Amino acid sequence: MGILISKETKVIVQGITCREGSVRTKYMKEYGTKVIGGTSPGKKGQEVHGVPVYNTVKEIVRDQGEIDFSVIFVPGSVLKTAVFEAADAGVKNIIPCVEGTPIHDIMEMVAYCKLRGTRLIGPGSIGIITPGEAVVGWLGGNVEWANKFFKRGSIGVFSRSGGQSGTIPWVLREGGFGVSTVIHTGTEPILGTSMADLLPLFEEDPETKGVAVYAEIGGSQEEECAEVIAAGKFTKPFVIYVAGAWAPEGQRFSHASNIVERGRGSAKSKMEAITKAGGYVAETPTDIPLILKEKIKD
Amino acid sequence: MAKFLEYQGKEWLRKAGMPVPKGKVASSPEEAKEVAEWIGGPVAVKGQVQAGGRGKAGIVKLVNTPEEAAAAAAEILSKTVKGLPVRQVLIEEKLDIKKEYYCSFVINNAREARSPMLMFSTEGGMDIESVPEELIFKLNIDPIFGFKTYDAIDFCVKAGIPDDELSKFASFLTKLAKIYKEYDCQTLEINPFVMTGNGDLVCADCKMEIDNSAVGRHPEFGIKIARDLPGEPTELDLIGWSIEETDARGTGFLMNMGYDEVSPGYIGYHPIGGGSAMMGLDALNQVGLKPANYADTSGNPVGSKIYRVAKCVLSQPNIDGYLLGGFMMANQEQWHHANALVKVLWEELPKKPGLPCVLLLCGNKEDESLEILRKGLADLMTPDGPGKRIEIYGKEYVTDTKFIGERLAALAKEYRAEKEAHGK
Numbered sequence: 001m002g003i004l005i006s007k008e009t010k011v012i013v014q015g016i017t018c019r020e021g022s023v024r025t026k027y028m029k030e031y032g033t034k035v036i037g038g039t040s041p042g043k044k045g046q047e048v049h050g051v052p053v054y055n056t057v058k059e060i061v062r063d064q065g066e067i068d069f070s071v072i073f074v075p076g077s078v079l080k081t082a083v084f085e086a087a088d089a090g091v092k093n094i095i096p097c098v099e100g101t102p103i104h105d106i107m108e109m110v111a112y113c114k115l116r117g118t119r120l121i122g123p124g125s126i127g128i129i130t131p132g133e134a135v136v137g138w139l140g141g142n143v144e145w146a147n148k149f150f151k152r153g154s155i156g157v158f159s160r161s162g163g164q165s166g167t168i169p170w171v172l173r174e175g176g177f178g179v180s181t182v183i184h185t186g187t188e189p190i191l192g193t194s195m196a197d198l199l200p201l202f203e204e205d206p207e208t209k210g211v212a213v214y215a216e217i218g219g220s221q222e223e224e225c226a227e228v229i230a231a232g233k234f235t236k237p238f239v240i241y242v243a244g245a246w247a248p249e250g251q252r253f254s255h256a257s258n259i260v261e262r263g264r265g266s267a268k269s270k271m272e273a274i275t276k277a278g279g280y281v282a283e284t285p286t287d288i289p290l291i292l293k294e295k296i297k298d
Numbered sequence: 299m300a301k302f303l304e305y306q307g308k309e310w311l312r313k314a315g316m317p318v319p320k321g322k323v324a325s326s327p328e329e330a331k332e333v334a335e336w337i338g339g340p341v342a343v344k345g346q347v348q349a350g351g352r353g354k355a356g357i358v359k360l361v362n363t364p365e366e367a368a369a370a371a372a373e374i375l376s377k378t379v380k381g382l383p384v385r386q387v388l389i390e391e392k393l394d395i396k397k398e399y400y401c402s403f404v405i406n407n408a409r410e411a412r413s414p415m416l417m418f419s420t421e422g423g424m425d426i427e428s429v430p431e432e433l434i435f436k437l438n439i440d441p442i443f444g445f446k447t448y449d450a451i452d453f454c455v456k457a458g459i460p461d462d463e464l465s466k467f468a469s470f471l472t473k474l475a476k477i478y479k480e481y482d483c484q485t486l487e488i489n490p491f492v493m494t495g496n497g498d499l500v501c502a503d504c505k506m507e508i509d510n511s512a513v514g515r516h517p518e519f520g521i522k523i524a525r526d527l528p529g530e531p532t533e534l535d536l537i538g539w540s541i542e543e544t545d546a547r548g549t550g551f552l553m554n555m556g557y558d559e560v561s562p563g564y565i566g567y568h569p570i571g572g573g574s575a576m577m578g579l580d581a582l583n584q585v586g587l588k589p590a591n592y593a594d595t596s597g598n599p600v601g602s603k604i605y606r607v608a609k610c611v612l613s614q615p616n617i618d619g620y621l622l623g624g625f626m627m628a629n630q631e632q633w634h635h636a637n638a639l640v641k642v643l644w645e646e647l648p649k650k651p652g653l654p655c656v657l658l659l660c661g662n663k664e665d666e667s668l669e670i671l672r673k674g675l676a677d678l679m680t681p682d683g684p685g686k687r688i689e690i691y692g693k694e695y696v697t698d699t700k701f702i703g704e705r706l707a708a709l710a711k712e713y714r715a716e717k718e719a720h721g722k
Contacts, residue, residue: 077514099597102512103405104479107441110412115442126629141629145662149627161573163596166627166661167696187572190407197409216576224409244576246583285697 002130002181003156003201003208004093004121005033005069009134012060012091013038014072014082016048020138021073024097025049028071030143033134036064057089067091071127071136076101079123083109087116096123097137099187106190113192120192121185126162130181139165139184153178154209155292156202158195160185160221161243164214167285168241172212175289180208185221196224199234209296210237212288217244218265226273237295238279239288242267300508300521303346305388307506310519314477317500321390330371333389334364340392343370345377345384350425355379360392393502398423398490401471402505403478405485406438414439414478416471418457422490445475470499482512534591534610541606548599548630550607557590559615562714564590565706566611569623570635571596578623581703587710590614598630604638612646612653618710619654627696628661635659636667640674643685651684652716654709658702660693668692687713 005011011028015021016038026049029035035051037060046053054060061067070086072079072094079101086094094113101123113120121128127137131150139162140146149166151173159165165184172179183198185191195213202208211234215222222242228234245267271281280295282288302310305323312318320337323346324330334341345357352358357377359370371387378384400422406415416437421429435457439445450468459467470491478486487505494500508516513524523531523539531539538552557564565582567589569575575594582589593611595604612620622639624632636659647653659667671690678685687709695701 076511100511102482102515103484103509104414104441104482104512107405107413111441139629141631141662145629159573161571161576161626163571163626163628164573166629167573167625170627170693171697189405190412192412194409214573216573219407220409243573243580246580284699 001205001207002133003198003205004128004181004183005130005134005136007032007034007133009034009068009136010064010066011035011069011071011134011136012057012067013048013051014057014070014086015074016040016051016053017043017046018073020097022048024071024073024138025051027138027140027142028135031135031140031146032132033136036060036067057085057091061089069093069095069136072096072098074098076105076123080105080109083120084112087113087118090116091118093119093121094192095121095125095128095136097126098122099124101188103188103190106188110190110192121183122188122191122193124162124187124191125184126165128181128183131179137184139182149173150182151178152180154180154207154296156180156205156208156211157182157213158185158198158211159183159214160195160216160219161214162187164243168212168214168288171285172289172292175286175293177289177292180205189219194221194224196221196228199225199228203234203236208236210239210292212292213238213240214285215240215242215270217242217267217270220265222270223273226277226279229274229277229279237292238274239282239291239295240270240274240279241282241285241288242270245271300510300513300519300524301348302504302506302508303348303386304344304504305346305386307504308388308501310481310506311477311501311504314473314480316473316477317498318504319390319393319500319502321388323386323388324371325375325386327368327372327375330387330389331364331368334361334367337389337391341367342388342390342392343367343374344388344390345374345379346386346388347379347382347384349380349382352379357384393492393500394495395502396493396495396497398492398502399499400426400429400434400489401474401491402426402485402487402489403439403475403483411438413441414475416445416453416475418453418471420458422492426489439475444479445472447472466497466499481506482509482516483507484509534614537610538593538607541603541610548603549594549597550599550603551592551594552607552610553592555589555592557588557614559590562616562618563710564588564614564617565710566590566614566617566620567623568593568595568608568611568621569625570594570628571626574623574625577625577697577699578621581623581625581699581706582621584700585703585707587618587703587707590617595635596628596630599634601634601638604635605641608638608642609646612642612650617650617653618713619656619706621702621706622655622657622659623702624659624661625696625699625702626661627693630661631663632659632661632667633663633670636670636674639671643675643688644678647678647684647688652687652713653684654687654689654706654713655685656689656691656702656706656709658691658695660696664692 017040127139
């Protein structure tokens with residue numbers, strides 16, 4: 001099973017003719033993702049790695065029916081229009097693999113998708129992978145690498161860092177586990193979907209026996225997961241590793257989302273919240289599979 | 299965020315139709331005197347720096363004559379606040395203050411909000427942290443539909459504004475909400491805004507921070523570096539920004555972190571990606587080392603970009619080491635990093651012989667990358683060579699912040715001892 005994407009998921013690419021859009025279309029298709037079309041206004045009739053190009057998303061819907069996922073590769077400065085377009089066309093999930101989007105645009109997108117009943121992942125996510133079935137975005141990089149490091153199995157993975165979304169699956173693999181679905185939630189301070197929003201999906205997924213998280217200081221995503229667990233809406237073993245535990249307060253990083261201020265979002269607050277809710281904290285990433293081995297009963 | 303000084307923020311508020319005191323900025327006592335004469339009557343002289351607590355730091359003064367304004371300006375312009383020299387003063391008409399209020403607009407990233415949030419209090423003028431929680435009124439604002447006047451009136455009633463002043467306050471706050479969005483602010487804080495003796499609301503102070511990602515659509519602001527910097531941009535910051543500005547292929551982020559280029563224990567820091575940066579900092583902080591700078595070469599940058607970042611990091615004076623902290627199983631092909639590093643180390647290490655360099659590179663094309671490093675650096679890494687303290691690690695250590703930190707600390711200790719022995 002896995003969550004969000006499978007080999008049946010109908011995927012389109014907005015911005016399919018640009019450098020990144022074209023390269024990732026090739027990769028997604030080679031990996032097995034059902035890429036049914038892409039958009040680039042004025043280029044209808046062209047093909048990108050065998051995928052037909054359309055002018056608009058609505059055109060694809062008229063031609064091929066409902067769309068499950070749109071992967072967007074356009075600059076952050078014009079992302080809002082692209083997200084509105086997909087939402088207006090009734091696309092069920094949108095994942096902009098784009099950084100540098102103005103924050104007021106992001107807040108508008110999030111509100112707009114909520115009105116339309118569309119799930120927005122990110123912005124600033126590098127993607128989602130359900131190993132052996134499908135990938136959206138550029139998580140995995142290329143087919144050879146993706147096959148080598150993303151082994152299918154029973155652990156759902158969240159990563160707050162794009163770069164680290166390969167690390168936890170690798171550590172799990174070394175520790176004898178595979179992964180059901182890996183999700184990078186995005187780098188922006190405001191996200192359409194947080195880990196807490198997705199935890200119930202992992203709860204429902206029979207293949208997923210536990211969830212592992214690469215967490216970071218800043219924000220309150222981990223604390224929100226603790227609330228979901230405490231409310232009994234996620235009951236499987238939940239293990240987090242929090243990077244930045246040694247960072248002094250106020251130290252800043254490239255993502256605006258990981259600034260520690262006044263105790264909120266600190267590693268300590270996250271670890272305490274998770275432990276209190278009944279989850280587990282790994283001191284180092286390599287402890288994650290050891291904890292999961294002990295806690296998963298079957 | 300690109301932060302404006304008070305006088306800049308007020309200028310933009312004025313242009314947007316908000317009431318601000320009559321005033322102008324001055325950079326010398328003579329100019330201050332001229333502005334005071336132009337205003338006429340008592341004035342406030344306010345030092346312009348990016349720091350809170352200006353009153354306590356003694357850089358805000360109320361005076362009665364242009365001569366006194368010149369004297370106050372001379373005193374304030376000679377001061378330094380939190381390491382920042384005061385280069386300008388704002389001269390403003392002295393307000394007849396009846397009452398002070400607080401308001402700010404910020405981004406609320408809580409799961410149930412994901413929207414702008416207004417905070418308002420009738421107890422303005424002081425640090426917001428010292429205002430009791432029950433006297434701060436908060437409201438999330440719909441990002442699409444905005445802040446409606448009737449909602450503002452509703453809100454002001456709850457916050458304790460008397461009936462005859464409701465419309466005035468509602469109009470003031472809704473205007474600010476509009477400006478907050480139109481100017482793409484991350485933060486807009488007016489503390490205090492005041493009611494004057496004749497009942498007008500005026501913005502007595504202004505803290506305005508523009509969203510870095512939106513700077514591109516506001517050429518009118520003339521912002522040179524869209525980045526969070528602790529003070530004025532250093533030479534390294536300017537080079538860093540030029541690398542990023544001229545080449546959009548992947549990230550090549552570089553900024554100063556307050557290193558004075560003299561103190562011991564600082565490491566030229568080169569992580570790859572925000573997540574690995576955090577683990578790298580854990581590695582350094584665990585062993586008492588500090589990052590001289592912050593850098594990031596993730597998002598699949600081209601080799602030339604990585605080369606320029608690494609070159610800047612390594613050429614910082616008096617660093618005690620260099621860490622390529624690739625604490626991640628990268629999706630990007632890592633051989634671009636390997637090639638760039640070989641070139642940079644050959645250029646820089648002869649100038650800093652024996653500098654500890656711990657290179658951790660893991661993930662896509664790792665074997666090939668480590669081979670490029672080992673082969674390319676072999677002749678530099680001889681027992682007496684300038685690269686004798688280069689150590690190369692791969693995925694076996696990808697999450698081992700403790701080991702990497704300890705290796706760097708041990709090598710840095712040797713290096714410092716060696717430098718001292720040479721009388722440097």
